[in-house]
Amino acid sequence: MKWKRSERLVDMTHYLLEHPQQLIPLTFFAELYQSAKSSISEDLSIVKDTFEERGIGLLVTVPGAAGGVKYIPKMPEAAVREVMQELLKDLSHSDRLLPGGYLFMTDLLGNPELMNRVGKVFASAFCDKEIDVIMTVATKGISIAHAIARHLNVPVVVVRRDNKVTEGSTVSINYVSGSSRRIQTMVLSKRSMQSGQRVLITDDFMKVGGTMNGMKNLLEEFDCTLAGIAVLVEAEHLDERLVDDYYSLVKLQEVNEKDRTIALSEGNYFSKGGNER
Amino acid sequence: MKWKRSERLVDMTHYLLEHPQQLIPLTFFAELYQSAKSSISEDLSIVKDTFEERGIGLLVTVPGAAGGVKYIPKMPEAAVREVMQELLKDLSHSDRLLPGGYLFMTDLLGNPELMNRVGKVFASAFCDKEIDVIMTVATKGISIAHAIARHLNVPVVVVRRDNKVTEGSTVSINYVSGSSRRIQTMVLSKRSMQSGQRVLITDDFMKVGGTMNGMKNLLEEFDCTLAGIAVLVEAEHLDERLVDDYYSLVKLQEVNEKDRTIALSEGNYFSKGGNER
Numbered sequence: 001m002k003w004k005r006s007e008r009l010v011d012m013t014h015y016l017l018e019h020p021q022q023l024i025p026l027t028f029f030a031e032l033y034q035s036a037k038s039s040i041s042e043d044l045s046i047v048k049d050t051f052e053e054r055g056i057g058l059l060v061t062v063p064g065a066a067g068g069v070k071y072i073p074k075m076p077e078a079a080v081r082e083v084m085q086e087l088l089k090d091l092s093h094s095d096r097l098l099p100g101g102y103l104f105m106t107d108l109l110g111n112p113e114l115m116n117r118v119g120k121v122f123a124s125a126f127c128d129k130e131i132d133v134i135m136t137v138a139t140k141g142i143s144i145a146h147a148i149a150r151h152l153n154v155p156v157v158v159v160r161r162d163n164k165v166t167e168g169s170t171v172s173i174n175y176v177s178g179s180s181r182r183i184q185t186m187v188l189s190k191r192s193m194q195s196g197q198r199v200l201i202t203d204d205f206m207k208v209g210g211t212m213n214g215m216k217n218l219l220e221e222f223d224c225t226l227a228g229i230a231v232l233v234e235a236e237h238l239d240e241r242l243v244d245d246y247y248s249l250v251k252l253q254e255v256n257e258k259d260r261t262i263a264l265s266e267g268n269y270f271s272k273g274g275n276e277r
Numbered sequence: 278m279k280w281k282r283s284e285r286l287v288d289m290t291h292y293l294l295e296h297p298q299q300l301i302p303l304t305f306f307a308e309l310y311q312s313a314k315s316s317i318s319e320d321l322s323i324v325k326d327t328f329e330e331r332g333i334g335l336l337v338t339v340p341g342a343a344g345g346v347k348y349i350p351k352m353p354e355a356a357v358r359e360v361m362q363e364l365l366k367d368l369s370h371s372d373r374l375l376p377g378g379y380l381f382m383t384d385l386l387g388n389p390e391l392m393n394r395v396g397k398v399f400a401s402a403f404c405d406k407e408i409d410v411i412m413t414v415a416t417k418g419i420s421i422a423h424a425i426a427r428h429l430n431v432p433v434v435v436v437r438r439d440n441k442v443t444e445g446s447t448v449s450i451n452y453v454s455g456s457s458r459r460i461q462t463m464v465l466s467k468r469s470m471q472s473g474q475r476v477l478i479t480d481d482f483m484k485v486g487g488t489m490n491g492m493k494n495l496l497e498e499f500d501c502t503l504a505g506i507a508v509l510v511e512a513e514h515l516d517e518r519l520v521d522d523y524y525s526l527v528k529l530q531e532v533n534e535k536d537r538t539i540a541l542s543e544g545n546y547f548s549k550g551g552n553e554r
Binding site: 005007014017046051054110113139143156 | 286287290291294296326327330333375377382383388389393416420423427430431433434435442445468469482
């Protein structure tokens with residue numbers, strides 16, 4: 001069957017969106033659609049222009065015999081700000097206040113549409129950082145980790161607090177949790193990572209950074225490199241933090257349990273250069 | 278700016294894929310692209326034909342003033358079989374064998390591309406079942422739950438074993454775990470669900486069905502209805518199971534720890550009518 005350009009454009013768009021960060025040879029499309037490479041090139045330049053015009057992402061063409069085309073999810077600044085503003089608005093409701101100055105965020109972490117956009121924001125910041133693995137700690141960071149992973153096309157590994165038989169052989173470390181200063185344990189399956197991999201760590205919330213620091217130590221046990229840290233909400237913290245190089249989308253400045261007010265501001269995403277490339 | 282058809286097709290495809298199971302009025306596209314509704318209708322019929330031809334999904338048009346168009350992710354049988362075959366092949370490697378006859382599956386659950394397809398398989402089976410919420414239990418079911426949720430456009434709620442301050446007020450139940458016959462606890466944030474919601478339960482593995490049954494009891498506490506059960510791998514089980522109406526993709530028939538062999542077969546997805554509609 002010979003495909004029309006209009007049909008090719010629809011199918012190609014779907015294929016590229018489902019295969020982010022993968023180099024696809026032009027011959028793949030040429031054979032799939034029984035079309036000349038020159039037609040495929042023209043199709044791709046329409047897709048590329050539309051993706052850029054509409055802030056969907058970049059389409060990078062690699063020339064030569066081993067070349068092809070690669071879709072890189074990349075959000076423009078305005079769309080990132082929109083995600084931030086939505087988070088700030090959502091999180092400021094006083095009924096999110098929990099005893100101890102915590103914020104209820106579980107509903108946001110369970111919203112697939114919002115998580116998809118949060119994932120794309122962080123994937124945009126790390127799209128050229130050659131991330132091999134995304135690491136998070138159970139339970140609440142998992143949805144963010146998977147959302148980023150989908151856009152970067154890399155696996156997720158989940159650190160646990162306990163040792164489960166289904167994880168096989170594991171590596172475990174002890175670390176000091178930031179706020180409570182208690183000794184805690186982190187466990188990760190030995191097969192999760194290979195030495196030399198570049199790891200992006202993510203979590204939903206960070207205060208002192210004890211958990212992040214624990215994960216950092218854990219990846220050293222695997223001879224892996226920390227490639228970046230992405231956190232949804234960071235809490236204002238006056239003392240020195242255990243980690244300092246991270247991106248956040250929201251900053252929780254103050255919680256007043258008596259007046260039931262929550263003070264929030266934009267995280268450091270832009271000030272740390274998350275939108276540059 | 279006036280859009281060309283080719284550009285509209287690319288952008289429309291992206292928009293529809295990012296907004297599954299949502300009714301989008303034709304006027305939305307007409308205003309966005311500064312085009313006549315008749316042109317938008319023609320665009321949509323190209324998208325619809327290509328989506329169906331290529332097994333991407335259905336495009337349903339609802340006529341009338343309150344009408345519009347809705348993208349329904351739906352995988353054709355051949356693509357579902359491909360996912361199953363990939364799982365069967367991957368899971369049959371003897372190095373997946375763990376003490377006690379368990380299988381190592383964590384890497385598959387952390388693979389975003391595979392999980393996306395697994396999610397689409399289950400979302401296809403439940404695309405007209407009016408699911409409101411997807412429920413799973415921490416930790417391993419979370420990636421499957423989010424993958425399904427993205428295609429059905431509904432929130433995920435995660436049942437925990439422990440009570441965390443960040444969950445706010447919770448409802449907890451005790452249940453008997455299937456294999457070990459131990460009394461265990463399940464905890465779910467009170468704000469997770471509203472009464473009357475239709476809930477799809479999912480997990481990565483099921484043997485006797487104790488955990489599934491626990492979640493079933495838990496959703497009764499919320500006056501919610503069980504709308505279906507989706508499980509990645511079910512283990513052969515001779516005695517009566519605690520739940521019987523479920524879809525599985527893979528069946529683990531036998532594990533021989535001495536010979537280090539794993540016997541697997543297709544799950545009940547097709548025999549239970551997962552691909553009908």
